[in-house]
Amino acid sequence: MPAVEVIEVKRHYQAGATTVRAVDGVSLTVEKGEFMAIAGPSGSGKTTLLNLIGALDEPTSGTIRIDGVDLAGLSRRQVADLRRDKVGFVFQAYNLIPVLTAAENAEYVLELQRVPRVERRKRISQLFTELGIGDLVDAWPGKMSGGQQQRVAVARAIAALPAVVLADEPTANLDQVTGQALVDMMHRLNHEHGVTFIFSTHDPMVLEKAERVVRLVDGKIASDQRKGETARQIAAEAPAAR
Amino acid sequence: MLGLLTIAWRNVWRNRRRTLISMSAIGLGLALVIIYSGLIARMMGDAKEQLDNAGLGHLEITAKGWRANRSPKLAIDDLDGVVASLPLPPSAEVSARLLSRGLLSSARANQAVEVHGVDWGQERAVALYLREVRQGAVPADDDAQGILVGEQLAERMHLKVGHKLRLMVQRADGEMGAALFRVRGIFHALSPSIGQRRVLISRAAAAELLGADRGAHQIVVQLERAADAAPVAATVRAKLGAELEVLTYAQIYPIFEAMESLVNGAIVVASVFVYFLVGLGILNTMLMSVLERTREFGVMQALGTRPGGVVRLIIAESFWIATLSVVLGLAIGVGVSWVGSRTALLDFSRQMGEGIEFSGAVLSAVFHTELSVRGVLLPALYVYVMALVVALYPAWRVSRLRPVDALRAT
Numbered sequence: 001m002p003a004v005e006v007i008e009v010k011r012h013y014q015a016g017a018t019t020v021r022a023v024d025g026v027s028l029t030v031e032k033g034e035f036m037a038i039a040g041p042s043g044s045g046k047t048t049l050l051n052l053i054g055a056l057d058e059p060t061s062g063t064i065r066i067d068g069v070d071l072a073g074l075s076r077r078q079v080a081d082l083r084r085d086k087v088g089f090v091f092q093a094y095n096l097i098p099v100l101t102a103a104e105n106a107e108y109v110l111e112l113q114r115v116p117r118v119e120r121r122k123r124i125s126q127l128f129t130e131l132g133i134g135d136l137v138d139a140w141p142g143k144m145s146g147g148q149q150q151r152v153a154v155a156r157a158i159a160a161l162p163a164v165v166l167a168d169e170p171t172a173n174l175d176q177v178t179g180q181a182l183v184d185m186m187h188r189l190n191h192e193h194g195v196t197f198i199f200s201t202h203d204p205m206v207l208e209k210a211e212r213v214v215r216l217v218d219g220k221i222a223s224d225q226r227k228g229e230t231a232r233q234i235a236a237e238a239p240a241a242r
Numbered sequence: 243m244l245g246l247l248t249i250a251w252r253n254v255w256r257n258r259r260r261t262l263i264s265m266s267a268i269g270l271g272l273a274l275v276i277i278y279s280g281l282i283a284r285m286m287g288d289a290k291e292q293l294d295n296a297g298l299g300h301l302e303i304t305a306k307g308w309r310a311n312r313s314p315k316l317a318i319d320d321l322d323g324v325v326a327s328l329p330l331p332p333s334a335e336v337s338a339r340l341l342s343r344g345l346l347s348s349a350r351a352n353q354a355v356e357v358h359g360v361d362w363g364q365e366r367a368v369a370l371y372l373r374e375v376r377q378g379a380v381p382a383d384d385d386a387q388g389i390l391v392g393e394q395l396a397e398r399m400h401l402k403v404g405h406k407l408r409l410m411v412q413r414a415d416g417e418m419g420a421a422l423f424r425v426r427g428i429f430h431a432l433s434p435s436i437g438q439r440r441v442l443i444s445r446a447a448a449a450e451l452l453g454a455d456r457g458a459h460q461i462v463v464q465l466e467r468a469a470d471a472a473p474v475a476a477t478v479r480a481k482l483g484a485e486l487e488v489l490t491y492a493q494i495y496p497i498f499e500a501m502e503s504l505v506n507g508a509i510v511v512a513s514v515f516v517y518f519l520v521g522l523g524i525l526n527t528m529l530m531s532v533l534e535r536t537r538e539f540g541v542m543q544a545l546g547t548r549p550g551g552v553v554r555l556i557i558a559e560s561f562w563i564a565t566l567s568v569v570l571g572l573a574i575g576v577g578v579s580w581v582g583s584r585t586a587l588l589d590f591s592r593q594m595g596e597g598i599e600f601s602g603a604v605l606s607a608v609f610h611t612e613l614s615v616r617g618v619l620l621p622a623l624y625v626y627v628m629a630l631v632v633a634l635y636p637a638w639r640v641s642r643l644r645p646v647d648a649l650r651a652t
Binding site: 051054056057076077080081083084085089091095097098099100108109112113156 | 249252253256537538541542543544545546547548549550551644645646649
């Protein structure tokens with residue numbers, strides 16, 4: 001079963017008299033264990049597509065399945081539970097909860113899942129050690145650097161072993177070295193633990209690491225390229241496919 | 243990790259200054275309600291105590307028609323039988339009186355007076371001023387010439403203990419009757435009108451003077467609690483039948499009831515006003531706190547927090563603000579009320595004298611407060627209720643936000 005299935009998804013909205021086609025008929029399948037980037041210029045619909053896959057937004061039409069679960073028709077509570085159990089998020093601005101320590105932030109989803117405290121602590125401790133932030137367990141977000149916060153955010157995203165981790169421009173607020181280290185870390189998690197990652201990015205360094213790159217232009221997939229393959233020009237093929 | 247209440251507690255202290263200002267405003271409002279209610283409750287209690295001070299009693303039993311025309315002929319003849327048959331609680335005190343109006347004359351002055359013929363022992367239990375004899379003493383039971391006068395009357399007529407007086411009254415047979423008495427004591431009454439108009443002689447002497455049998459015009463019953471007056475009166479009325487009239491203090495002096503409903507109304511109005519301000523304070527704090535954290539609530543929802551979880555968190559924060567405010571409010575309110583229950587909180591005795599007489603009720607010009615569990619816990623409970631109610635609006639607003647919109651908030 002794929003981690004993510006996106007079938008003919010559109011997200012249109014009104015901006016005054018204009019209809020903005022943020023995502024316009026995207027179909028995409030992401031298998032478990034993929035390390036995929038969604039690339040494209042600003043306004044191409046990367047973040048909107050990520051929000052749709054993460055069930056933060058609802059499509060105007062089309063079908064989205066996360067780990068086999070169709071998002072259509074789910075109640076707000078069921079959607080919240082789906083996000084809790086199947087999706088991890090890494091935000092551009094880290095978005096750690098400032099009143100929680102690093103470990104408490106990372107434990108947040110596990111607590112929502114009612115994982116016993118001892119098990120939570122054990123899992124977070126191992127994860128922090130693996131991510132090289134073992135000394136930050138009791139640190140407050142306000143006292144951490146951007147790179148440290150983003151590592152904690154990654155720990156939070158993968159702690160509950162979701163079907164997919166969605167990272168919206170995760171390196172955009174980081175310097176080159178820190179960004180590189182973060183992407184290496186995520187790549188390692190992908191290789192060693194099979195965590196499925198989908199990034200939105202226009203950072204060449206991240207794109208270079210990605211094993212699959214989907215390019216969006218004007219809300220449509222322009223190309224879908226796996227490492228070692230030549231870019232498949234989806235937009236050019238589209239009329240024939242239809 | 244943490245419970246909901248811990249996260250809420252930390253959130254409350256994110257903006258320390260705002261929290262401190264809110265809890266001070268709410269806490270002071272609560273303290274004000276506690277102190278004000280305590281003052282009013284004590285004032286009402288004091289006013290009811292005047293029944294004792296003035297010897298009014300909680301129940302009055304008279305011959306039918308006596309209260310309307312106060313004829314000396316309308317006496318309760320079988321006094322002992324009536325008193326023995328009264329269905330009263332064991333703690334009730336009973337005193338029988340022969341009453342008349344008369345003219346008191348000394349060598350130097352004359353004064354119109356109310357004459358109370360009483361049995362000293364029983365009367366002492368229902369009239370506080372008999373326990374406040376400041377000069378001389380209460381006459382002995384067999385002292386047919388002993389008379390007690392109030393301080394104001396003594397001053398006006400230049401009386402001292404031992405002075406001789408002549409008391410003239412209208413007898414039951416319509417003739418004038420007079421007798422000589424000697425001042426045995428001078429009492430202090432909180433009510434100036436009692437002090438300057440009332441004189442007390444023994445009931446036996448009064449019967450002799452009035453030419454009446456040893457009956458009584460009035461039986462006064464003092465109960466432990468004024469609130470029991472109506473039910474006890476109903477039982478007594480049923481027992482005694484239509485020949486005798488049984489009235490409660492509230493029927494005789496409606497001012498007590500009127501005052502009570504007036505001050506209760508004033509408490510309600512003041513409390514509603516204060517709680518309205520308390521509610522606005524909490525609402526303002528919660529709205530500001532919630533609106534500036536919209537993005538954070540978006541993150542929490544993105545991580546899988548259900549809409550109900552967000553609502554619970556905001557209500558928990560409101561609970562903490564209420565708790566901090568209640569702790570402060572109780573500390574100030576209970577502290578001031580405790581002091582006020584032991585020493586005078588307000589003292590107008592210099593300006594108004596010892597008592598303020600108001601349609602038969604005499605209020606002390608020195609104000610104390612009453613400290614009761616109910617008077618403290620109820621206002622505190624209302625703060626919690628108000629906090630819960632006003633937190634619902636910001637909580638509802640945030641829970642309706644779509645995560646994608648909340649995350650876009652700056």
